[in-house]
Amino acid sequence: MKFYDFIYKIDNFCYYQNPWIIKKEESTSENFGIYPDKRDLNTLITNSIINIDKPPGPTSHEVAYWIKRMLKVNKVGHGGTLEPFGVGLSQSNRCSTNWYRKCY
Amino acid sequence: MGWGYPKVTGVLPIGIENATKLITYVTKSxxxxxxxxxxxxxxxxxxxxxxxxxxxxxxxxxxxxxxxxxxxxxxxxxxxxxxxxxxxxxxxxxxxxxxxxxxxxxxxxxxxxxxxxxxxxxxxxxxxxAFSEKNIVTMQELAEAIYMWRNCRDESELRNILIPMEYALCGMPKVIVDDFAVNSVAYGASINVPGIVAYQEFKKGDTVAIITLKGEAVAIGESVINSATLNNMEKGEVIRPKRVIISKDIYPKAWKK
The missing domain is CATH 3.30.70.3190 (Alpha-Beta Plaits)
Incomplete structure (x- = not known):
C-alpha cells in the first residue's frame, strides 16, 4: 500500500527514518478534508510555518510581531527565543525596536 | 550596534494561526x-x-x-x-x-x-x-513575496516560502488514522486500534503525531502502549491526545448519539 506523496515528504524534510508499518488497507474519501499541498493560499497561510533567518538587532518577539502585521493575521508564535540579550543595556535604551538608529 | 551586544541570528521558525499549536513542540526540540x-x-x-x-x-x-x-x-x-x-x-x-x-x-x-x-x-x-538553514528566508525575501502576492497577484513566491505545518511533525513517530476516526479525535477522544491504518515505531510514553491519509495533522498525543504490541491487538487505547490541531466537523461523525 502506498500513501499520498505528501506523507513521505514530511519525513524527508528532516531526514527522519522510521519505516511505516501497515495495520490495515484503507483509502481516503475526497469529500472530506484537504490535501496539505493543495490548500488555497489563505488557508495555507493560516496553517503554515515560516523559517525566518532572524536578523541581528530585533528580538524574536519583535520579528514575530512584524510578520503578524505583514501577513495581517491574528496569531503567530515562534519556536524558541533567539535573543540578543541586551547585556549592560537597560530596556529603555536597548536599540532593538529602533534598530535602524545608531546606538551608543 | 552598541557595545556588549552579541549578534544573534539564525533559524527562527514562526508559526501562523493554527500552526502556533505545533510551535510548542518545535520549541521543545x-x-x-x-x-x-x-x-x-x-x-x-x-x-x-x-x-x-x-x-x-x-x-x-x-x-x-x-x-x-x-x-x-x-x-x-x-x-x-x-x-x-x-x-x-x-x-x-x-x-x-x-x-x-x-x-x-x-x-x-x-x-x-x-x-x-x-x-x-x-x-x-x-x-x-526539524527546521534547518536549508529552507531559511530573510525578512526582505518575505516582504517581497507578500508584496508580489498583494500587488502583482503572483503567489508563487509566497507559496515557496510557506512551509505546511505538517513538516514540523518530522522527527517524531506518526500514526495514520482512517477518515472515520478523525472527528472523534477532533472532539478529544483517544485513538484506538481499529482506527489505525499505519504507524511508525514508538515506545510507551512517546510523543506521537496523528495524521490523516491525506497527510493533514490531526493531533499530537502521548502513547499509552509500545508499538511492538500493536500488531497483535484488535482493540484498545493506543494514543491519548494532548493537543488537537484539526478543526471539528471537517470529517464525518462516526459515532452514534
Missing part, C-alpha cells in the same frame, strides 16, 4: 548553534578542547541575568561541542544541545573553568527541531 567565542587570555588549543569536553553531557546551568526564564539552577544536555576554526583568541564552535541551553552562559562557564574568562561574540542558530 533539539537545537544546533555555531558560536564565536573570545577567550580572554592566550591558551592552547588542547587546553580549551579538554575544557569543552568537560562541558559535554549533562551540565548545570543558571540562566543569565537577562533571560526570559526564572533564574534557577537547572540541568541541560549538551550533545556535542566541536571547534570548527580558531585564530588567536577567537574560537568558532559548533554546538548541539537540548532546548533552553544558554550559549552565552556556556561560553562564560568555559572561561571560568579556563581561569581567565571568555565571552560570546556572535551566535547563529543552524537548527531548531
Amino acid at each position: 533539539g537545537k544546533e548553534y555555531v558560536c564565536l567565542m573570545r577567550v580572554h587570555c592566550n591558551t592552547s588549543m588542547d587546553t580549551l578542547k579538554s575544557i569543552l569536553k568537560e562541558l559535554e553531557g549533562e551540565i548545570y546551568q543558571r540562566p543569565p541575568v537577562r533571560s526570559s526564564v526564572k533564574r534557577r539552577l537547572r540541568t541541560r544536555k549538551v550533545n556535542s561541542i566541536d571547534i570548527l576554526d580558531y585564530s588567536e583568541k577567537l574560537y568558532l564552535l559548533k554546538i548541539s544541545s537540548s532546548p533552553g541551553t544558554y550559549m552565552r552562559k556556556l561560553c562564560h562557564d568555559a572561561g571560568i573553568i579556563l581561569g581567565c574568562g571568555a565571552h560570546m561574540i556572535e551566535l547563529r542558530r543552524t537548527r531548531s527541531g
Whole structure:
C-alpha cells in the first residue's frame, strides 16, 4: 500500500527514518478534508510555518510581531527565543525596536 | 550596534494561526548553534578542547541575568561541542544541545573553568527541531513575496516560502488514522486500534503525531502502549491526545448519539 506523496515528504524534510508499518488497507474519501499541498493560499497561510533567518538587532518577539502585521493575521508564535540579550543595556535604551538608529 | 551586544541570528521558525499549536513542540526540540567565542587570555588549543569536553553531557546551568526564564539552577544536555576554526583568541564552535541551553552562559562557564574568562561574540542558530538553514528566508525575501502576492497577484513566491505545518511533525513517530476516526479525535477522544491504518515505531510514553491519509495533522498525543504490541491487538487505547490541531466537523461523525 502506498500513501499520498505528501506523507513521505514530511519525513524527508528532516531526514527522519522510521519505516511505516501497515495495520490495515484503507483509502481516503475526497469529500472530506484537504490535501496539505493543495490548500488555497489563505488557508495555507493560516496553517503554515515560516523559517525566518532572524536578523541581528530585533528580538524574536519583535520579528514575530512584524510578520503578524505583514501577513495581517491574528496569531503567530515562534519556536524558541533567539535573543540578543541586551547585556549592560537597560530596556529603555536597548536599540532593538529602533534598530535602524545608531546606538551608543 | 552598541557595545556588549552579541549578534544573534539564525533559524527562527514562526508559526501562523493554527500552526502556533505545533510551535510548542518545535520549541521543545533539539537545537544546533555555531558560536564565536573570545577567550580572554592566550591558551592552547588542547587546553580549551579538554575544557569543552568537560562541558559535554549533562551540565548545570543558571540562566543569565537577562533571560526570559526564572533564574534557577537547572540541568541541560549538551550533545556535542566541536571547534570548527580558531585564530588567536577567537574560537568558532559548533554546538548541539537540548532546548533552553544558554550559549552565552556556556561560553562564560568555559572561561571560568579556563581561569581567565571568555565571552560570546556572535551566535547563529543552524537548527531548531526539524527546521534547518536549508529552507531559511530573510525578512526582505518575505516582504517581497507578500508584496508580489498583494500587488502583482503572483503567489508563487509566497507559496515557496510557506512551509505546511505538517513538516514540523518530522522527527517524531506518526500514526495514520482512517477518515472515520478523525472527528472523534477532533472532539478529544483517544485513538484506538481499529482506527489505525499505519504507524511508525514508538515506545510507551512517546510523543506521537496523528495524521490523516491525506497527510493533514490531526493531533499530537502521548502513547499509552509500545508499538511492538500493536500488531497483535484488535482493540484498545493506543494514543491519548494532548493537543488537537484539526478543526471539528471537517470529517464525518462516526459515532452514534
